[in-house]
Amino acid sequence: MEHTQSSEIIEPVHHDSSTKKIWRTFWILLGITIAEVGLAFLHLETGFPNRMFLNGIFVILTFFKAFYIVAEFMHLGHEIKNLVMTILMPLLLFIWFIVAFLYEGHSWKNMRKDLAPGTKVEAPKAPAAEGHEKHY
Amino acid sequence: MDTAVTAKKKWWAGGYSPFNVNYGKLMMWYFLLSDAFTFGALLISYGTIRFSSPSWPDPNEVFKSFPGMGHANLPLMFVSLMTFILIMSSVTMVLAVHAGHHRDKKAVAKWLTWTIIGGIAFLSCQAWEWTHLYHEGAWWGRNPFANVDGTVASTNFTNFFFTITGFHGLHVTSGVVLNIVILINVLKGTYEDRGHYEMVEKVGLYWHFVDLVWVFVFTCFYLL
Numbered sequence: 001m002e003h004t005q006s007s008e009i010i011e012p013v014h015h016d017s018s019t020k021k022i023w024r025t026f027w028i029l030l031g032i033t034i035a036e037v038g039l040a041f042l043h044l045e046t047g048f049p050n051r052m053f054l055n056g057i058f059v060i061l062t063f064f065k066a067f068y069i070v071a072e073f074m075h076l077g078h079e080i081k082n083l084v085m086t087i088l089m090p091l092l093l094f095i096w097f098i099v100a101f102l103y104e105g106h107s108w109k110n111m112r113k114d115l116a117p118g119t120k121v122e123a124p125k126a127p128a129a130e131g132h133e134k135h136y
Numbered sequence: 137m138d139t140a141v142t143a144k145k146k147w148w149a150g151g152y153s154p155f156n157v158n159y160g161k162l163m164m165w166y167f168l169l170s171d172a173f174t175f176g177a178l179l180i181s182y183g184t185i186r187f188s189s190p191s192w193p194d195p196n197e198v199f200k201s202f203p204g205m206g207h208a209n210l211p212l213m214f215v216s217l218m219t220f221i222l223i224m225s226s227v228t229m230v231l232a233v234h235a236g237h238h239r240d241k242k243a244v245a246k247w248l249t250w251t252i253i254g255g256i257a258f259l260s261c262q263a264w265e266w267t268h269l270y271h272e273g274a275w276w277g278r279n280p281f282a283n284v285d286g287t288v289a290s291t292n293f294t295n296f297f298f299t300i301t302g303f304h305g306l307h308v309t310s311g312v313v314l315n316i317v318i319l320i321n322v323l324k325g326t327y328e329d330r331g332h333y334e335m336v337e338k339v340g341l342y343w344h345f346v347d348l349v350w351v352f353v354f355t356c357f358y359l360l
Contacts, residue, residue, distance in 0.1 A: 026224075033223070036359060041212070074341055074344045079156065080155065083155040083162070091169070097177075102184060105188040106187045
């Protein structure tokens with residue numbers, strides 16, 4: 001019982017305008033999604049923002065949306081720092097997670113390409129090694 | 137919950153929650169954190185496989201149908217509608233939480249009902265999309281869609297698509313069930329007797345998380 005009242009006492013200003021804020025967040029999320037779809041169509045029609053650039057924008061916009069959902073809808077932006085940190089700090093692992101695994105995937109692609117059966121291999125050292133072997 | 141929060145409050149001195157939330161809500165946050173890693177692992181493994189593939193099917197070619205529009209080429213339209221439905225249901229959920237702060241039982245019940253309707257609408261859309269793709273020949277282990285460069289695609293694409301959207305759909309389903317449970321409790325007056333509607337907030341956190349995951353699924357499968 002104490003809890004629900006207390007949040008109002010801590011943030012008296014926030015509560016009055018919060019339905020307004022909810023709708024503002026909604027329009028931001030909707031706006032970003034429409035922008036994403038619009039950009040995708042622009043690319044389909046004209047090919048204008050090139051694929052890499054477009055993907056970069058999509059990822060950035062996705063993080064904007066994630067920020068608004070977590071900060072406003074999930075109210076994390078209005079919690080105290082201790083709670084924010086205990087949630088966000090572990091997520092830093094994702095930086096390693098994403099970088100390491102995508103790098104790994106990229107490396108596999110290169111290996112498949114370069115080491116596929118039938119691929120010409122530059123082999124300047126191969127005969128030397130063969131000759132060397134006869135000594136044993 | 138202490139009401140007098142001063143700048144110098146010693147949060148770790150004991151006597152109150154150092155996170156300024158009660159146990160249930162904190163544990164919901166930690167559960168969502170662990171779930172974020174589960175979804176993260178799925179999406180990153182998808183990214184790894186995609187990065188390791190020389191070519192990949194074009195989402196605009198695969199997801200271009202809309203119910204009742206026959207063979208019209210409408211990429212992104214249906215999934216945008218699904219996204220809109222889910223964002224909208226997130227909004228009605230916040231409004232339910234907001235009404236709970238004011239202990240407005242009728243408003244909580246109304247907004248929760250809308251949230252449930254939104255959730256069911258989303259699941260129906262997903263059911264249609266899955267059925268449609270199934271009839272096009274896509275399923276786990278089967279992929280009728282060619283790569284962008286015209287080569288035959290592996291089944292990685294469909295396997296990841298059905299696994300990840302399926303796992304997300306499962307979360308939406310359990311979210312709808314949880315919403316129905318708390319709606320029944322609201323109508324029974326359980327939270328009114330308890331004196332607060334914090335359970336609505338906890339389930340609300342879960343519901344928003346489902347929306348959050350969809351934002352990433354949407355980007356990873358339909359946009360990139």
